[in-house]
Amino acid sequence: xxxxxxxxxxxxxxxxxxxxxxxxxxxxxxxxxxxxxxxxxxxxxxxxxxxxxxxxxxxxxxxxxxxxxxxxxxxxxxxxxxxxxxxxxxxxxxxxxxxxxxxxxxxxxxxxxxxxxxxxxxxxxxxxxxxxxxxxxxxxxxxxxxxxxxxxxxxxxxxxxxxxxxxxxxxxxxxxxxxxxxxxxxxxxxxxxxxxxxxxxxxxxxxxxxxxx
Amino acid sequence: xxxxxxxxxxxxxxxxxxxxxxxxxxxxxxxxxxxxxxxxxxxxxxxxxxxxxxxxxxxxxxxxxxxxxxxxxxxxxxxxxxxxxxxxxxxxxxxxxxxxxxxxxxxxxxxxxxxxxxxxxxxxxxxxxxxxxxxxxxxxxxxxxxxxxxxxxxxxxxxxxxxxxxxxxxxxxxxxxxxxxxxxxxxxxxxxxxxxxxxxxxxxxxxxxxxxx
DNA sequence: TAGATTGTTAATCGATTAACAATC
DNA sequence: TAGATTGTTAATCGATTAACAATC
Numbered sequence: 001x002x003x004x005x006x007x008x009x010x011x012x013x014x015x016x017x018x019x020x021x022x023x024x025x026x027x028x029x030x031x032x033x034x035x036x037x038x039x040x041x042x043x044x045x046x047x048x049x050x051x052x053x054x055x056x057x058x059x060x061x062x063x064x065x066x067x068x069x070x071x072x073x074x075x076x077x078x079x080x081x082x083x084x085x086x087x088x089x090x091x092x093x094x095x096x097x098x099x100x101x102x103x104x105x106x107x108x109x110x111x112x113x114x115x116x117x118x119x120x121x122x123x124x125x126x127x128x129x130x131x132x133x134x135x136x137x138x139x140x141x142x143x144x145x146x147x148x149x150x151x152x153x154x155x156x157x158x159x160x161x162x163x164x165x166x167x168x169x170x171x172x173x174x175x176x177x178x179x180x181x182x183x184x185x186x187x188x189x190x191x192x193x194x195x196x197x198x199x200x201x202x203x204x205x206x207x208x209x210x211x212x213x
Numbered sequence: 214x215x216x217x218x219x220x221x222x223x224x225x226x227x228x229x230x231x232x233x234x235x236x237x238x239x240x241x242x243x244x245x246x247x248x249x250x251x252x253x254x255x256x257x258x259x260x261x262x263x264x265x266x267x268x269x270x271x272x273x274x275x276x277x278x279x280x281x282x283x284x285x286x287x288x289x290x291x292x293x294x295x296x297x298x299x300x301x302x303x304x305x306x307x308x309x310x311x312x313x314x315x316x317x318x319x320x321x322x323x324x325x326x327x328x329x330x331x332x333x334x335x336x337x338x339x340x341x342x343x344x345x346x347x348x349x350x351x352x353x354x355x356x357x358x359x360x361x362x363x364x365x366x367x368x369x370x371x372x373x374x375x376x377x378x379x380x381x382x383x384x385x386x387x388x389x390x391x392x393x394x395x396x397x398x399x400x401x402x403x404x405x406x407x408x409x410x411x412x413x414x415x416x417x418x419x420x421x422x423x424x425x426x
Numbered sequence: 427t428a429g430a431t432t433g434t435t436a437a438t439c440g441a442t443t444a445a446c447a448a449t450c
Numbered sequence: 451t452a453g454a455t456t457g458t459t460a461a462t463c464g465a466t467t468a469a470c471a472a473t474c
Contacts, residue, residue: 006464010411051433052432052433095309102406188411196321198224199359199383200290201223
């Protein structure tokens, strides 16, 4: 991997895998860059460019062997082992993610949730909801690498600081705030309100265009 | 607006507004492109470039008046009226969003949720959970412009087809599948598993680098 | 062999950044 | 006035796409 790899090519790599798995389930054995391009709505040359970036090779004229591709991509993205995660903030979103089953089969294990509210920590779920005091030791003792942050914005930075101290490696942040952290820690932000506002802009835009024409 | 506006500048515009609101709450009246740049972790020239794209003007030497800026941005993004939305799929995520209070104050109203499961539709929430049969008429009668899709992947395209027939304008899609729809309908995809996998790639990457050094 | 597809290099496109004249 | 900041143009950077030689 001598070339610079952009965030976008990683995102696409993850999507290639999803599509390839679907193809494999459909009983296919091979694909051409064409097929993948169509599935992701991009150009075939983009697919080949990405593949060459990651040293994913095929056969001239014969396309790519799906099984091989999947194995290599999984090696690159890193899903041949389990990743332990925790959720911080057992509000609506936190609890929803706690019950979400889509992560399990991908070897992402949610080991616990944390909340300041004792009312939450006293209830019994299949995954424990623990008080914040236990956060540091739990991360240490259970090999937690990733934290999912679903606290209110106001609490988020404070929690982030605790996570930094506990040597977390990555954070999926749902709190609508930019977190400050050392750059070794990878932070991925998801802002649902912003995504909705994005839609609003585009459906509003349309209206204006119609008005103008 | 003669220049082409990219999706990224819209995203930034939304973030400018969030930051400006915070500044305003702190009692500030003016900002410089510098301040905004720092808050968003971008360059000041990027801020000024974006502003010029949207005809947001300031005063040479005096910076920008926060109040004016907020008013203009809100006009552009379109949040001086209510946007009616529905949630389709009353699973964990759907129910979490139903109870999420962050949208209300931004004039995004969730009018109902829909589910095929009668068990769900019989329960009583503050927002009604209705059977899928009512979808079409509900959209028509309640001026629904945006749908939030939280069904399993398998059902998502079928639901999308119903939404297209009912003339929905925008969709926030949580189902891990690319939806097919006429291009007038704006679709915004959120894939939580993909966001987690993204983190995994980067924390794994790091490990390898350390091994190499 | 002829035709099709990869892998890579070069061209294009778009987005970010720097630079600076205008001006408050 | 001198200094600071905007608004815009030009330069740079990076990502996508086209083109095509290699080859199965």
